[in-house]
Amino acid sequence: MKIETAFFRYADYMAKKGSSQITINKYRNQIMKLFIFARKNNSARTEITIRDIDMYIKAQKRSHNTMCTEIAQIKSFIKFCNAYNYVQLNHAQIFCPRKEVIEKKALNSTQIQKVLNKLENYDMKFRTGILLLLSTGTRISECCNITKKDIAEAILIGQNYKIKIFGKGRKWRNAFIPAPIYKIVQQTLKIHTESNAIGLNKDQMERKIRIFRKGLNFDLVAHTFRHTYCTNLAKLGTSIYKIQKLAGHSNINTTARYIHSDDLELSEAVNILGF
Known part of the structure; x- marks a missing residue:
């Protein structure tokens, strides 16, 4: 055949x-x-x-x-x-070697602030896209596929707006947009006629990120924001199972790769033993 x-x-x-x-x-x-x-x-x-x-x-x-x-x-x-x-x-x-386990890189607080400061010089659609990536942990394709209808039908749960995300593996999950970011998204809807919320598609966002990262002294790709989201949730004490659900990982081992521990955190963990 x-x-x-x-x-x-x-x-x-x-x-x-x-x-x-x-x-x-x-x-x-x-x-x-x-x-x-x-x-x-x-x-x-x-x-x-x-x-x-x-x-x-x-x-x-x-x-x-x-x-x-x-x-x-x-x-x-x-x-x-x-x-x-x-x-x-x-x-x-056919020999298939094992993949090397590479710890995912996340932005620290100083780097996040640099990104936010630099965003002030960019157009509203791009700013909104980056803020959504950083605050929801969505993949760039998922973020760009959020529609105006999704935003209009969002449900307020506590201080966040819940929307449905059609993600990897053709699976649905909930994503939560913080209220301040949700208001920015609503404002962005008014300045363009595209059907999606941010007004930019995946290719456009990726091109803009490549331009945006010039001059920064650290690596930055769209997925960096997802790494940062998961890492920050872990540092704030969110259980790995909740992070898995929010990120839409089918395998919890994938979630584990996003969780970082520096030497100080490891040292403090040992202190729990009380020696």
Whole structure:
């Protein structure tokens, strides 16, 4: 069976399993890159071999963790093909190394203040987007997909407004917007005609963040705000299970990677023993 046909069926399987179109596209791109590589010396080929996969992996110049992700994507596809007899390859022969556990970087209070100060020189839509990312811990795609209707239908719970977020893995969860930020969002709705709340899409926000971070003496990407949100919740004593629910993590081990402890905090933890 041709790889293109096999992947069409695999994509259908992923969709039924609940994978987002973004995830499916990432897998498709990876499999197609492998197939193009395998056909480099023989354009008539319609199959791939374990040797093709090994050579492709060795030829890629990626970070360790990126390579682990790409190998896992290929292995998952081959495993599916084997199960339905689309190809006869032993997926167990594809070695998939463990990812390195990298502690997520969060902004400290000084860095947050620098971001807030610099935001004053930027347009209202971008300011609102950053404030939402920082105060809700949403992924950038989730933040940009919050609609005007979502804001209009938000429910006041205590001092925060509850909205529904359609997140990763096609799952719904609640997000809570602090009242002062909610008022800023409401003001932003009045200055643009887009259907989403902040008036910028994901690509526009990411481009603006790349410009915004110039001149800052620390790393900053959209996901940094999510790391900061989760880390600050943990430092304030929020249980890991509540953070997991707010962040929309399906695996609590993912949440654990956002929780930081410096030497002073570890030392104070030992003091509890009373020696």
